[in-house]
Amino acid sequence: MHRVLITDNLSPAGLKVLEETDGIEVDVRSGLSPEQVREALHDADGIIIRSGTKLTPELLAGQPRLKVIVRAGVGVDNIDLAAATREGIVVMNTPAGNTTSTAEHTIAMMMALSRNIGPASQSMREGRWDRKKYTGTQLAGKTVGVMGLGRIGQSVARRCRGLEMTVLGYDPFISEEKAAEQGIELYRDLDEMITKVDYLTVHTPLTDETRGVINAARIATMRQGVRIINCARGGIVDENDLADAIESGQVAGAALDVFSSEPPPEDSRLRSLPQVLCTPHLGASTDEAQEQVALEAAEIITAYLLRGEIRYAVNMAPIAASELEAVRPYLDLAHRLGLLLSQLNKSHAVSKADLLFRGDAASKPTRLMLNAFTSGLLSGALEDAPNIINAEMLARERGIELTEATSSELGAFSTMIAATVHTDQGELSAAGTMFGNEFLRLVRLDNYQMDAYLDGLMLLYRHRDVPGLIGAIGTVFGKHQVNISHMALGREKNEPGGEAIAVLNLDNEPSQAAMDEVSAHPDVTGVELVKMPEAGAPLPWL
Numbered sequence: 001m002h003r004v005l006i007t008d009n010l011s012p013a014g015l016k017v018l019e020e021t022d023g024i025e026v027d028v029r030s031g032l033s034p035e036q037v038r039e040a041l042h043d044a045d046g047i048i049i050r051s052g053t054k055l056t057p058e059l060l061a062g063q064p065r066l067k068v069i070v071r072a073g074v075g076v077d078n079i080d081l082a083a084a085t086r087e088g089i090v091v092m093n094t095p096a097g098n099t100t101s102t103a104e105h106t107i108a109m110m111m112a113l114s115r116n117i118g119p120a121s122q123s124m125r126e127g128r129w130d131r132k133k134y135t136g137t138q139l140a141g142k143t144v145g146v147m148g149l150g151r152i153g154q155s156v157a158r159r160c161r162g163l164e165m166t167v168l169g170y171d172p173f174i175s176e177e178k179a180a181e182q183g184i185e186l187y188r189d190l191d192e193m194i195t196k197v198d199y200l201t202v203h204t205p206l207t208d209e210t211r212g213v214i215n216a217a218r219i220a221t222m223r224q225g226v227r228i229i230n231c232a233r234g235g236i237v238d239e240n241d242l243a244d245a246i247e248s249g250q251v252a253g254a255a256l257d258v259f260s261s262e263p264p265p266e267d268s269r270l271r272s273l274p275q276v277l278c279t280p281h282l283g284a285s286t287d288e289a290q291e292q293v294a295l296e297a298a299e300i301i302t303a304y305l306l307r308g309e310i311r312y313a314v315n316m317a318p319i320a321a322s323e324l325e326a327v328r329p330y331l332d333l334a335h336r337l338g339l340l341l342s343q344l345n346k347s348h349a350v351s352k353a354d355l356l357f358r359g360d361a362a363s364k365p366t367r368l369m370l371n372a373f374t375s376g377l378l379s380g381a382l383e384d385a386p387n388i389i390n391a392e393m394l395a396r397e398r399g400i401e402l403t404e405a406t407s408s409e410l411g412a413f414s415t416m417i418a419a420t421v422h423t424d425q426g427e428l429s430a431a432g433t434m435f436g437n438e439f440l441r442l443v444r445l446d447n448y449q450m451d452a453y454l455d456g457l458m459l460l461y462r463h464r465d466v467p468g469l470i471g472a473i474g475t476v477f478g479k480h481q482v483n484i485s486h487m488a489l490g491r492e493k494n495e496p497g498g499e500a501i502a503v504l505n506l507d508n509e510p511s512q513a514a515m516d517e518v519s520a521h522p523d524v525t526g527v528e529l530v531k532m533p534e535a536g537a538p539l540p541w542l
């Protein structure tokens, strides 16, 4: 049974999906302190949150059961992504479910701000009839600047066009054509755009680049009487600088749905300034958006926990359900090559690993295969075996450089993954392929070409290629009751008499006496036993 913890308010539609899914158990809690969240996470395989739960490194460390965090919504700034990645926890969100509601809220805020709806309504509730005091401004004919032209920014821009506004946009990552299609005049320079607007609305994530990007210096360059709307993330507009600019009259008013600390302190200046319209982070709070994100979150978390599907991952490359089955054998092959090289590398310090994907393998998600390989490579070195989410980060943290390259040239096989590990004692390398979609084969070890099974107990012995040796080794294992299920031979140069390697797949583990006897043979130069998962065994992390 997979347990899903829910610590924020999730629409009943999502809860119903979870409750009705076989293999999923739901644990709904609310009003938990951080310490209580930490404790509840001990027994959870996954957690669904909104913006109300902060997942800090302290909460995410030491949660061996926790595999997945799903954000029912867009912003993941309340999740420490680096910590989640380090712990091997995949983070996913539901990027589109609340776009329309948040765009509509932005427009509602812009209109309400322009027509003083908030204070006018309040004054009537207090018994007054102040018609003159609340004269507003019209939106039609005004210019709005949209910073951040992603899903919500574009949706806001389209609505503003419908309101007969001139729409300017700034987003370094959107194409001219895309902006032009929607009637947006695109600027590549934020400083230039903001001097031309009557309204500025921000729709970017909060990042190191966007934190405080709308600050005193920039506000000073804007038109006097500009109005600023923030329905994205608190802190994109510097709150102190905004309050100062409102008090000085440079900014006529602001509409804020989000705050750098939520809820903002009761004595915050922005709460008390009459020119500021505030809502308590309501952008996504409609029945429709909540039902949509809850349904998506429920589907995403169950698909991951039950089938290993990765959709909308924020801290790794996603794998679509349709792609997963085709990718799984490649991840398995890469992982097994990592396991093999890690066991053959008798504790020499690894400084670098290079992966080459050839033929069909080159068309698969190479980053995931690199992670799968690295997870195998590090599995013997770390207390908890890394998975495809954290392996790359853990390797890099240990100073191991990882490189990946692809080649569409087929070589001898239609698909191949080749790995070279650089250690302080030299290089080790191996290459694998697959026959059909499931038979994984080792086709090269260092310079020895071969065709060996990559599963179960593998005994490798290096030897001089002389007649009679195979019989002699077979006799030793026969004497010690060790059954050989498969054998492959590889020669460095494909001619007799040189150095060679044999890979035996064994049904049972040889005793030390059997190993010693093989090692003692005068033509054997080295013997190693490698333990691989059985053929077809599920991947440890999917």
Ligand SMILES: NC(=O)C1=CN([C@@H]2O[C@H](COP(=O)(O)OP(=O)(O)OC[C@H]3O[C@@H](n4cnc5c(N)ncnc54)[C@H](O)[C@@H]3O)[C@@H](O)[C@H]2O)C=CC1
Pocket: 073, 074, 075, 076, 095, 098, 099, 102, 147, 148, 149, 150, 151, 152, 153, 170, 171, 172, 173, 174, 203, 204, 205, 206, 207, 209, 210, 231, 232, 233, 257, 258, 281, 282, 283, 284, 285
């Ligand atoms: N108030 C609320 O309840 C809600 C708030 N949000 C917030 O709204 C924001 C936008 O959400 P979406 O449109 O869904 O995200 P999105 O990912 O579709 O769009 C973000 C856009 O910002 C752009 N961007 C990133 N850095 C930038 C920079 N330095 N300058 C200019 N543009 C930059 C990106 O290129 C992208 O086009 C996010 O912060 C999200 O958390 C989202 C939903 C509800």
Ligand SMILES: O=C(O)C(=O)COP(=O)(O)O
Pocket: 050, 051, 052, 072, 073, 074, 075, 076, 098, 281, 282, 283, 284, 285
């Ligand atoms: O989706 C987002 O980014 C939001 O800000 C919505 O937050 P919420 O789910 O309403 O707490």
